Amino acid sequence: xxxxxxxxxxxxxxxxxxxxxxxxxxxADSRTSTGMYVANRASxxxxxLTDNVYVCRSGSAADSQVVSDYVRYxxxxxxxxxxxxxxxxxxxxxxxxxxxxxxxxxxxxxxxxGWDKYExxxxxxxxxxxxVVEQPFAIGGSGSxxxxxxxxxxxxxxxxxxxAEQLVVKAVSLAIARDGASGxxxxxxxxxxxxxxxxxxxxxxxxxxxxxxxxxxSLLDILNAAGPEPMAM
Amino acid sequence: MTFTIPIDNGDAxxxxxxxxxxxxxxxxxxxxxxxxxxxxxxxxxxxxxxxxGSTLRYKNIERVKAIGKHSLLGASGEISDFQEILRYLDELxxxxxxxxxxxxxxxxxxxxxxxRVMYNRxxxxxxxxxxxxxxxxxxxxxYLGMVSMIGVSFEDNHIATGFGNHLARPILRDEWHADLxxxxxxxxxxxxxxxxxxxxxxxxxxxxxAKITEEGVTVSQPYSLKTFWEFQAxxxxxxxxxxxx
Numbered sequence: 001x002x003x004x005x006x007x008x009x010x011x012x013x014x015x016x017x018x019x020x021x022x023x024x025x026x027x028a029d030s031r032t033s034t035g036m037y038v039a040n041r042a043s044x045x046x047x048x049l050t051d052n053v054y055v056c057r058s059g060s061a062a063d064s065q066v067v068s069d070y071v072r073y074x075x076x077x078x079x080x081x082x083x084x085x086x087x088x089x090x091x092x093x094x095x096x097x098x099x100x101x102x103x104x105x106x107x108x109x110x111x112x113x114g115w116d117k118y119e120x121x122x123x124x125x126x127x128x129x130x131x132v133v134e135q136p137f138a139i140g141g142s143g144s145x146x147x148x149x150x151x152x153x154x155x156x157x158x159x160x161x162x163x164a165e166q167l168v169v170k171a172v173s174l175a176i177a178r179d180g181a182s183g184x185x186x187x188x189x190x191x192x193x194x195x196x197x198x199x200x201x202x203x204x205x206x207x208x209x210x211x212x213x214x215x216x217x218s219l220l221d222i223l224n225a226a227g228p229e230p231m232a233m
Numbered sequence: 234m235t236f237t238i239p240i241d242n243g244d245a246x247x248x249x250x251x252x253x254x255x256x257x258x259x260x261x262x263x264x265x266x267x268x269x270x271x272x273x274x275x276x277x278x279x280x281x282x283x284x285x286g287s288t289l290r291y292k293n294i295e296r297v298k299a300i301g302k303h304s305l306l307g308a309s310g311e312i313s314d315f316q317e318i319l320r321y322l323d324e325l326x327x328x329x330x331x332x333x334x335x336x337x338x339x340x341x342x343x344x345x346x347x348x349r350v351m352y353n354r355x356x357x358x359x360x361x362x363x364x365x366x367x368x369x370x371x372x373x374x375x376y377l378g379m380v381s382m383i384g385v386s387f388e389d390n391h392i393a394t395g396f397g398n399h400l401a402r403p404i405l406r407d408e409w410h411a412d413l414x415x416x417x418x419x420x421x422x423x424x425x426x427x428x429x430x431x432x433x434x435x436x437x438x439x440x441x442x443a444k445i446t447e448e449g450v451t452v453s454q455p456y457s458l459k460t461f462w463e464f465q466a467x468x469x470x471x472x473x474x475x476x477x478x
Contacts (some may be wrong), residue, residue, distance in 0.1 A: 100313050104257065125291075129260030131283070131313040133291055149287070 012181015014143025014172050015045060015056035017113040018155075019136050020049050020164035023121040023192025027168035029143065029176050030184030038168040043185045043218035048118055050075050051196070053091040053114030054189050057081060058141035059128070064108040066099050088114040100130025109140045115191045143175030143182035150174060165199070175208045259362040261285055261309035263296045265397035266307035266366045267425045269409055270375050270390050271418035274446035275368035276351065277307050278422040280429075281438035281455055282437035289437055297443045299339050299450040301326045304340040304369035306347075308395045310382065311362035318361060340369025340376040344386070352384030364394040369445055393425070396433040415444070427458050429473040 016027040028045040031038055045057045047068045053075070057064035071094045074088045092112040099106060112124045125138035137155055139147050150171060159167065165188055172186045186201040204215055216222060261283045268277040283291030296315070297307040300322050308315040325346060329338045344367040354360050360382040369376045378388035391409045393401040404425050413421065422442060429436045436462070443452040471477050 103313070127261055127285060127290070129311060131261045131311075131312040131316060133283070133294065135291075135293070139417065145288070 002105035012139030012143065012179060013045060013058040014175035014179060014182040015058045015109075015111050015140045016144075016147075016168050016171055017056060017111040017123040017125070017138045018159075018164050018168055019113075019121045019123050020159045020161055023115050023190060024123055025161070025164045025168050025205070026054055026056050026111065026113045026189045026191070028141075028187055029172055029182040030187060031182055032061055033181060038183070043184070044187060046087075046187055046189045048072070049091050049112075049213065050079060050086050050114070052085050052116060052191060053088050053112065054191060054196070055091075055095065056111040056113070056140065057108065058110070060106070062089050063106045064110065066107060067095065067106065067110070070098060071095050085116060087116040087118055088112065088122040088124065089119065090115075092134075093128065094127050095124075096130055096132045099126055103128075103130050111138045111140050113191065115193060117193075121192065139171070141182065143172075143179035146175050146178045147171050161190060161192070169201055170207070173201075174209065176203075177209045177212065246304060259314075261291065261312045262362075262435070263294060263315070264313060264433055265393060265395040265401065265429055266296065266309050266364075267394075267397050267401045267405075267422055267429075268305075268307060268366050268368050268377055268378050268392045269405065269413065269418055269421060270368075270411075271413040271415065273372040273415065273430055274375050274444065275305065275377050276415075276418045276422055276444055277366060277368050278426050278440060279307050279309075280301050280426070280440045282435065282439070283312050285435070286434045289435070292437055292439060293455075294317075294450070295441065296350055297441060297452060299443075299445075299452070300343055300367075301329070301338050302371075302449065303337065303371040303445075304343045304367060305445045305450060306343070306441045307368075307394075307443075308363045309364040314361040315365050318347070318350070318363065318365070322346075339371035340367055340378075341371075343367055343369070344376070344380070348380045348384065348386040351380045351382060351386075355382065355384045366392050366394060367437045368392075370447055373447065384453045396436070397425065399429050400432055404428065423458060427460065430458060430460065440465050 012031060012033055014029045018025045026046050030043045032043045033038040047055050047057060047179055049055055055068050056134050057068060074092055074094050074218055079086050095112055110126045115121050123135055123138050125133045125135055139151060154167060168188055169186050169233045188199045190197040250470060251453050259337045263283060266279045268275060279296040281294055282289055284296040293311060297305055300306050301341060347365055347367060351361060362382050364382060365380045377392055379392045380386045391405040406420055419442060426440055430438055439455050441453050441455055
């Protein structure tokens with residue numbers, strides 16, 4: 001079996017950004033793969049650009065890292081020159097500039113999310129090619145294929161912060177269940193007027209889906225619990 | 234300054250130099266635009282879809298935009314390239330306004346500008362992957378034309394792009410006539426858009442119709458069309474021929 005350990009690092013990924021009544025919730029899985037091998041099972045794909053703007057990265061790990069590094073650098077200078085926090089729209093536009101002008105070389109889909117005093121919570125999706133689309137919610141990465149139907153049904157406007165985060169965690173967890181390129185833990189970042197909150201949901205804290213079983217320490221525990229003659233027919 | 238790094242996966246890097254300025258394929262695309270001249274100006278219809286390959290990924294994309302006071306631009310093809318073209322046109326209109334000479338760019342001029350841009354990009358093998366439809370009216374004269382990604386450019390009384398070329402054009406050739414009223418124009422466009430909805434896989438049932446007259450531009454709210462499925466033949470098409478379709 002060829003694990004192809006020399007394949008480029010790619011974040012198969014599931015990434016999500018959702019607006020709610022007062023801010024945004026960003027969510028992602030934590031798997032980074034090289035071919036069939038999981039190079040990092042606890043990656044952090046939600047990267048800070050400024051105090052109030054974060055980006056979810058998918059696709060090529062290298063491309064998404066370097067793009068977000070450049071944009072963080074530009075935004076830092078922009079914030080100093082502007083004298084106040086950068087807006088989410090400007091952050092999205094800088095990402096767009098790099099994504100569009102290097103479209104032939106980059107392979108990364110990004111979701112920019114944050115809060116600013118002018119527009120409140122905003123989410124911008126920037127898929128391959130460099131299109132910018134402002135959306136009430138955005139999904140991306142290979143795992144997102146399994147979530148279009150879910151969001152069509154489950155999304156509603158003006159959710160509370162708790163509802164929005166629960167939706168995001170549920171969605172990433174569902175995608176992890178079906179997408180081999182997504183896995184690990186669910187990370188979320190909530191951004192609003194008050195500030196930023198990072199949360200972490202390891203696999204064992206998530207709901208079980210179809211044909212998934214309750215994790216055990218060992219078969220021995222099952223055998224012992226079931227009684228003196230568990231394997232008798 | 235140049236030092237060669239031995240790279241195994243060098244193909245991507247070596248070819249990057251040569252191909253760094255070539256758009257090879259579109260990612261997020263819009264489907265057909267259909268437009269007609271009518272009594273008071275031009276009507277242009279498009280759906281609000283942005284497809285990502287076969288996935289109907291985005292359902293709220295506006296593919297028809299007002300340009301200055303006298304023109305409407307509709308685009309099918311790669312949305313990021315359309316967004317870039319809108320930036321070019323922003324600059325064009327801004328510079329036109331800065332002259333402050335009472336003149337303003339009409340549809341003919343905007344069409345010409347776009348034709349030059351598209352053709353020159355085509356010559357460099359780096360096209361903007363769009364088919365653009367430019368409609369407008371200035372000083373009582375209505376104008377409707379299109380430019381393709383290879384720089385083919387022309388004017389006509391009715392225009393259709395993408396699947397519309399095959400499905401809408403025959404309808405327009407048959408039923409378009411000069412001095413259509415607004416109502417008849419809208420009905421004609423809706424007839425075309427309904428056929429596209431039935432037969433174009435990348436069409437979605439959410440459309441906008443934009444109108445440009447001497448008074449200005451109006452883009453309708455997004456709306457959906459009713460579809461008809463009650464043909465007898467649809468109810469039991471394989472009765473008597475099981476396994477057929």
